[in-house]
Amino acid sequence: MKKALVLINKTSGTGKAGNDTLEIVTKLAERGYEPVVYPILPGSGLTSETIIPEYEGKLDMVLCSGGDGTLNHVMNQVMLLKEKPVLAYVPSGSTNDFAKGLGIPSVRSKAIDIAVNGRPYTYDVGKMNDHYFNYVAAFGAFSKVSYATDQELKNVLGYAAYILSAMAEIPQSLGYSCHMKIEADGLMEEGDYIFGAVSNSASVAGMTLFADTDIKQDDGQMELLLIRAPKNLAEFNAIIAALATKEPDNPYLTYKQVKKVKLSSEETTEWTLDGEFGGAYKKTSIEVVNKAVSIMVK
Numbered sequence: 001m002k003k004a005l006v007l008i009n010k011t012s013g014t015g016k017a018g019n020d021t022l023e024i025v026t027k028l029a030e031r032g033y034e035p036v037v038y039p040i041l042p043g044s045g046l047t048s049e050t051i052i053p054e055y056e057g058k059l060d061m062v063l064c065s066g067g068d069g070t071l072n073h074v075m076n077q078v079m080l081l082k083e084k085p086v087l088a089y090v091p092s093g094s095t096n097d098f099a100k101g102l103g104i105p106s107v108r109s110k111a112i113d114i115a116v117n118g119r120p121y122t123y124d125v126g127k128m129n130d131h132y133f134n135y136v137a138a139f140g141a142f143s144k145v146s147y148a149t150d151q152e153l154k155n156v157l158g159y160a161a162y163i164l165s166a167m168a169e170i171p172q173s174l175g176y177s178c179h180m181k182i183e184a185d186g187l188m189e190e191g192d193y194i195f196g197a198v199s200n201s202a203s204v205a206g207m208t209l210f211a212d213t214d215i216k217q218d219d220g221q222m223e224l225l226l227i228r229a230p231k232n233l234a235e236f237n238a239i240i241a242a243l244a245t246k247e248p249d250n251p252y253l254t255y256k257q258v259k260k261v262k263l264s265s266e267e268t269t270e271w272t273l274d275g276e277f278g279g280a281y282k283k284t285s286i287e288v289v290n291k292a293v294s295i296m297v298k
Contacts, residue, residue, distance in 0.1 A: 001032060001033070001034045002032055002033045002034065002060040002061070003033065003034045003036065003055075003058055003059055003060055003061075004028050004033040004034065004035050004036070004059070004060060004061040004062070004063055004088075005036050005038070005051070005052070005055055005059050005061070005062045005063070005085075006021075006024060006025065006028070006035050006036065006037045006038070006063045006065070007038055007039075007040050007048060007051065007062065007063070007064050007065070007066070007070070007074060008021060008037065008038070008039050008040060008065045008066065009039075009040035009042075009064075009065065009066030009067070009070040009092075010039065011040075011041075011042065012066040012067035012069065012070050012092055017065040017066050017090070017092040018039070018065075019108075020090075020108055020109070020112065021037060021065075023109070023112060024063065024065065024090070024112055024115075024116075025037060027112060027113070027116040027117075028061075028063070028116055031116050031117065033060070033061065036055075038051050040066060040070060040073075047073065048070075048073040048074045048076070048077045049073065049077060052074070052077040052078065052081070053077065053080075053081075056081055056082070056083075057081075057082070057083050059083075059085040060085050060086070061085050061086050061087075061088055061296075062074055062078060062085050062086075062087055062088070063087075063088040063089075063090065063115055064087065064088070064089050064090070065090040065092060066091075066092055067091065067092060067096070067275070068091070068096060068097055068098050068099075068134065068135070068274050068275050069274055069275050069276040071087075071089055071091075071098065071134060071274070072132075072133060072134055072273060072274035072275075072276055073276075074087065075087065075125065075132060075134055075293060076131060076132050078293060079125065079132050079289075079292065079293065084293060084294070086120045086294045086295065086296060087293060087294065087295040087296070088114075088115035088116070088118075088295065088296040089102075089104055089111070089115065089295060089296070090108060090111045090112055090115050091104060091106060091111060092108070097135055097136070097275075098134045098135045098274065099111070101135060101200070101215070101217060102121070102123075102217070102295065102297050103297060103298050104297065104298070114296055114297065114298050115296050116296075118296040118297050118298055119296065119297060119298075120294040120295065120296060120297075121218070121294060121295055121296070121297040122218060122291040122292075122293070122294045123200075123217040123218050123291065123292070123293065123294075123295060124200060124217055124218055124219070124220060124221075124222070124288050124289060124290050124291060124292060125200075125288075125289050125292040125293055126198060126200060126222055126286055126287070126288055126289070127286065127287050127288075127289055128198075128271065128273060128278065128284060128285070128286045129279070129281065129284060129285060131273060131278060131279070132289070132292075133273040133274050133278070134200070134274050135199060135200045135274060136197055136198070136199040136200070136272075136273070136274060136275075137197065137198045137199075137271055137272070137273050137278060137286055138195070138196065138197035138198075138199075138271065138272050139178065139195070139196050139197075139269050139270065139271050139272075140178060140193060140194050140195035140196055140227075141194045141195050177192045177193070177194060177229040178192065178193050178194075178196075178229075178265055178267070178269055179191070179192050179193075179265055179266060179267075180192075180193050180196065180226075180263050180264065180265050180269075181263070181264045181265070182196075182226065182254075182261065182262070182263050183261070183262045184224055184256060184258045184260065184261040184262070185256070185258045185259055185260060185261075187224075187254070187256055187258075189226075189254065191228055191229075192228065192229040193226055193227060193228055193229055194227050194228065194229040194230065194239075195225075195226075195227040196224075196225065196226045196227070196263070197223075197224075197225045198222050198223070198224050198225075198258070198261055198286050199222060199223045199225065200215070200217055200222045200223070200288075218290075218291055220259060220288055220290040220291075221257040221258060221259055221288060222257070222258060222259075222286075222288050223255065223256075223257055223258075224254070224255065224256045224257070224258045224261055225253070225254070225255055226253070226254035226255075227239060227243075227252060227253055228251070228252045228253070228254075230252070235252065238252060239252045239253070258288075259287065259288050260285075260286070260287045260288070261284075261285070261286040261287075262283075262284070262285050262286075263283070263284045263285075263286075264282065264283045264284070265282055266282070267282070268280045268281065268282055269281060269282070269284070271284065
């Protein structure tokens with residue numbers, strides 16, 4: 001019998017991750033899996049980092065029921081295994097950006113069916129210094145909104161909680177500026193930036209950044225977006241217009257598909273990875289690991 005490790009983070013997102021545990025294990029058993037179920041309890045001894053290594057070489061599947069941040073922890077541990085089991089994802093976060101990109105529905109019964117009866121799809125992950133990410137590494141204005149927003153507020157308001165948090169951040173964010181040097185696949189530039197991201201998803205924190213771009217999650221490339229810091233209100237308005245129209249060759253925006261990126265700054269810069277705090281660095285190296293992990297999709 002195949003073995004499936006089921007990890008459930010009931011504290012993520014809408015708090016519904018534990019409501020359908022019996023349905024998950026029943027469907028897995030019907031498909032010939034022996035399900036082993038653990039709750040994920042952040043801050044305790046029950047975490048992806050402690051549980052997954054215990055099953056090295058014994059797993060065919062790891063099913064994650066939680067938000068994008070929970071999946072990030074699960075994927076990072078799977079990347080450390082010599083024999084990598086297939087991932088399955090039942091999203092219960094507030095935005096579920098990564099699930100949207102893969103076509104995994106937010107309706108939990110449908111997501112469970114895909115997790116158990118779908119097909120494995122091998123996708124690219126990003127590696128930033130010593131950590132991996134599924135869909136985005138970002139710095140600058142609003143980048144900390146996803147992990148700094150109060151969990152109880154997210155449980156009650158969902159995506160609206162991010163909007164409220166972003167509005168509260170506007171005064172500080174507009175004054176944010178980070179001086180960076182960037183090298184990326186032939187691109188070299190230096191300047192003051194209000195925001196930067198390397199993404200493998202059209203949606204980041206519920207916002208569509210790359211709607212008109214053909215983004216593939218298995219092509220060995222990710223999308224680099226850099227937004228220069230505005231010097232005045234007129235430049236800020238020009239940046240908003242440029243983001244809305246996705247116009248090419250804009251002096252305020254840099255957009256490029258990349259395989260590797262190196263960023264350096266004189267001051268320590270905080271990063272977010274898949275909506276979680278990703279550390280603070282002066283030198284950051286990001287590369288794409290092509291077709292690194294498999295996940296169940298429709």
